[in-house]
Amino acid sequence: MTTVTTNKSEPGTTTSSGADLHLQNISKRFVDFTAVDDLTLTVPSGTFFALLGPSGCGKTTTLRMIAGLEQPTSGSISIGGQDVTKLPSFQRQVNTVFQSYALFPHMSVLDNVAFGLKRKRVKDTLQRAKAALAMVELEHMASRKPTQLSGGQQQRVALARALVNRPAVLLLDEPLGALDMKLRRQMQVELKSIQTEVGLTFIHVTHDQEEAMTMADTVAVMNKGKIEQMGAPRDLYELPKTAFVANFLGKSNLMYGTVLEDLGDAVAVDASGHRLVMPKNRAVAHSGAAVVGVRPEKMRVMTLEAEYSPSANMLTGTVLDASFTGVSTEYLVDVPGIGTLATFSQNMGQAPAQRGETVRMTWEPEFSFGLDGNEKATEGKDAL
Incomplete structure (x- = not known):
């Protein structure tokens, strides 16, 4: 059973007008597969909550059960303390904004x-409708038809139509998916601003990692009908607990090894002959097989002659590729016994490493995280 409870990362100054959402042992089974598997989840009132995961992970099915568009096979759903499991969608205090x-x-x-x-x-229909349009800054377009609006403006009209009913919970089903990149980022800021202003409980379903991490107070990463990990966006990124989360939220270098030494508040791991140190409070496993992880941007690429801290983790390898991306350069480095690792280096004017060059990669032990040794290092890499 997956059981998780959210907490708002920063209490807002606006009094919440939303409601707590509680899912208890929710499952949804179809003939040939289980879309949602025994999920228990509590979302406090006024939270901007994101369900994040690849296609087929169960996030949209979960949203549809909350909306009353799908009936759970088992379990219960309550909003503001009221059991709504058997209620039709139009009798629930929810509204949905679709893509x-x-x-x-x-x-x-x-x-x-x-x-x-x-x-x-x-x-007071018209008065409330005009007030909702003012909230999304479109009152001057009240007389236009939807076809006369841009995609971003249509999205805001759909949001106003949902908010005007004053739902306890607002459901967002990939609402920005049809927008181009620039407009999507603009709407991310606007949506978060509106949610903070009105204080409603927002449940946002998306497969876009950046979108979820930009807007949500709390993110739940779903995989195969279950929640793999949940927490504040920064916590999930900095300290993933599974290979799926480590790979799905950005990029990670994951290295298999065996714990060799207990260092008190840290452990030393042998990864194919390389001694790597990671803090215990950032590691799932403290003995036996383990996977050492580090985010590419936490690593430094340097020449063999350059000095580095004696306390740092260090690997030596050959540069396979160097890709200039503007603000940074991505290096792919082949490390004997470990494989290809990726690093990002900010373009600060230093001479970049060249393809075929032997380099050192270093990072401080506190940037390492440790996963269970049975984790599949490629899990989540190709998830969309």
Whole structure:
């Protein structure tokens, strides 16, 4: 069973108007596979929460069960303390923003936003719709049709239409997937700003690591129907607990080894004849087989003549490739007995290493993290 509870990383100054979301032992089984496997999850009120994972991991199915668009095979769902497991979608305090936006092309922007309120026969429909458009800074486009708007503007209209109903939980299903890179980054900032302002509970489903880490207070990395690891974005990146998380969230160099020595607050690992040190509080395994990991940007590439700290981990290898990317250069270095490792070096004016050159790669032990020795080092590398 996967059981996880989130905590907001920084309490906001805005009073939350959202609600706690609780999933208890939720599973969804289809004829030939299990999409979500015995998941227990609590998301506190007012949290911007991201479900992150590759296609087929179960994140969208989880979202659809929260929305009432799918019925769980087993388990329960509660929002604000109310069990909504058996309730149809229209009776739940949730609204969903889809990637397609699903706007009515024949209606004006204002009428699109007011549509749900009119169906509920809310008295101050137009006033509330105009206020929602003002929140997303589109009140001046109220009379236009959706086809007259840009993709980013349509996305904001869809968001206003969802917010105007004042849901306890807002569900975001890949809402930025149809936007180009520049507009996507702009909308990431705007979405986070709106969530902070209104204080709702946002559940955001995405396969885009940068998107999740930019916006969310808490990120849950899903894989094969389960949550592999959950926490603040920085914590997941700096200290992954599994190879899947290490590889799916950015790049990692993972090296198999055996723990040789207990150093008190650290352990020394033999990785194909190379002595590497990692802190115990950053390692899953403290004895036997282990996997030593380090993020590429934590490593330094230097010539054999250059001095380095005697306490640093050090490997020697041959440069296979050097790719200039603007702000940095990515080196692929072949280390005997370990294989090809990647490093990123900021372009600070220093002479770059050349292909075929023998170099040292060093990093401080506190940048190492340790995984279980049975982990598959390639897990998560090709996940999309």
